[in-house]
Amino acid sequence: MTNAMPPWDGNVAKARRLQTELAAQVRLVDDYPPLKHVAGVDVGFEESGAVTRAAAVLIDAQTMAPVAEVVARQATRMPYIPGLLSFRELPALLQALSELPQVPDLVFVDGHGVAHPRRLGIAAHLGVISGLPTIGVGKSILVGVHEEVGPHRGDRQPLEYKGEVIGCVLRSKDRIRPLIVSPGHRVSMATAPELVLAFGRKYRLPEPTRLADRLASQRGTVRR
DNA sequence: GCGACAG
DNA sequence: ATCTTGTCGC
Secondary structure: OOOOOOOOOOOHHHHHHHHHHHHOOOOOOOOOOOOOEEEEEEEEEEHHHOEEEEEEEEEEOOOOOEEEEEEEEEEOOOOOOOOOHHHHHHHHHHHHHHOOOOOOOEEEEEOOOOOOOOOOOHHHHHHHHHOOOEEEEEOOOOOOEOOOOOOOOOOEEEEEEOOEEEEEEEOOOOOOOOEEEEEEEOOOOOHHHHHHHHOOOOOOOOHHHHHHHHHHOOOOOOOO
16 A cells, blocks of 8 residues: 555645646556455445444455445544545545455445546545555546436446546446446456446446445444 | 536 | 435336
8 A cells, every 4th residue: 555645634735736646646457356356335424424434345256245344433534525535535445445354356436436637536546545456436427528328228428528538427227327437546448337337237336336335324234 | 707516 | 425204116
């Protein structure tokens, strides 16, 4: 792991400069290893936002069955600022990831990869500082425009920003609102959507993110 | 200057 | 993200 997360000092301009530096380290090439285990990570909040709750789920790439689950809690350090999401959620996410019994071969992150103003969404940021292959799976667009996407699972359209393709809008399920998929690190622009389709089928979200999402938001658990 | 704006 | 029940549709 290269850098750790710098403490939040309220300096937005400085944070943006750091993103630009780290974005230069992103590698959009498929050099991830054979997939034995993949992980899904997501963040939720407790105590009206005072506590950040990060969840990591390790999944067997063959059976798609969960092998391990981890929940890490940390005091929330900064507010949500569009474009700077990783500075708020990465600390807890890194802790949860480090507590998994096995290092995953690929990580699905809830949020964007390079589909970001400075090409460093939370998935790309996590990839660069952990060195792990990552893919960003978002539910809505931060930046970029695209043409209408076909109605069936697998249909897609490139997401463009300032004349460049930064990701793809992918229909993961017939007639269901498409996902915004973009590579984070060590995965190519073309492979990212294929992996999302490969790890999902009956739900809108791919299994790794769906399970992490449930864990992070307290849902799949006892709640009344 | 006026909006837009991942989770 | 979070506050929240039932309800419409595949």
